[in-house]
């Protein structure tokens with residue numbers, strides 16, 4: 034480790050040691066799927082913000098405690114992995130309950146899904162006025178609100194739904210409730226990048242690996258690729274470039290949230306297939322490739338391991354991981370789960386960086 038923030042290089046930049054990363058947006062699911070996907074995350078990441086969009090969703094403290102225990106039970110014995118739990122905000126969430134759960138230290142954040150915006154969001158919020166007292170309490174406590182930032186209005190084009198959400202919903206809420214700490218999850222647009230860049234220290238954004246490498250052509254041109262379909266859907270190339278620029282700057286408001294969202298292939302390969310890309314397995318290889326391509330390997334650690342803990346007011350991880358560069362790494366095309374195979378996201382380019390076994 035050197036004094037410039039822990040990144041050290043050897044040789045012609047063929048190894049890179051960084052603080053152990055965290056994943057600030059992850060879907061672990063439950064049951065057989067949880068058991069199959071958890072090792073893919075625990076191998077590389079020390080902590081993850083675990084999304085609460087189970088069926089039924091994680092809405093009470095008791096739900097969160099039970100889910101945490103199921104995750105810990107499914108964690109490989111040798112792994113040191115800490116799940117950071119979240120609650121699913123509904124119009125019925127009570128201020129009193131939320132305060133109690135937050136005081137217990139059981140949850141790290143609360144997740145806001147506009148009803149109907151994405152996978153398992155039916156119990157989400159329709160009328161934002163109804164959750165205002167809860168958001169005010171969160172601002173007082175300093176508990177972050179994580180938002181799936183898309184409007185659900187059928188008249189709004191799917192490629193515009195994130196930008197419209199900022200104008201119609203998020204910005205008014207933030208003006209109305211000063212001090213509310215917000216993470217815009219899985220941002221996909223230049224508008225979101227600009228909004229977060231100028232938003233001050235109470236606003237941050239997670240960025241996925243897949244949104245750094247695909248644009249909407251990858252999904253739709255030359256045939257439809259269901260494994261690239263996730264929400265928010267990837268936008269045009271200029272937006273992808275804005276995301277890359279945000280990720281590589283080292284700006285404190287941007288950090289990694291993989292949004293690794295496993296669905297069995299039989300649920301994705303349908304006339305109406307599920308949204309979500311499964312990236313837990315190869316995210317770090319993809320990121321190293323992108324950051325190297327941009328001449329920004331020295332800022333990878335800020336994105337994966339430093340900016341997130343700083344926003345969440347948590348210590349950075351003690352341990353490190355070492356990435357090494359060599360022949361292209363071959364990842365399995367899919368992982369096997371009790372619910373059937375789950376295809377691993379294919380970045381469509383050779384990946385030369387692998388995480389060295391600890």
Ligand SMILES: NC(=O)N[C@@H](CC(=O)O)C(=O)O
Pocket residue numbers: 060086151152153181262263264265292294295308309310
């Ligand atoms: N990103 C997705 O496309 N899907 C996520 C839900 C979400 O994060 O919006 C899922 O749970 O499958």
Ligand SMILES: [Zn+2]
Pocket residue numbers: 151181218219264265
């Ligand atoms: Zn989402």
Ligand SMILES: [Zn+2]
Pocket residue numbers: 058059060084292293294
């Ligand atoms: Zn997600």
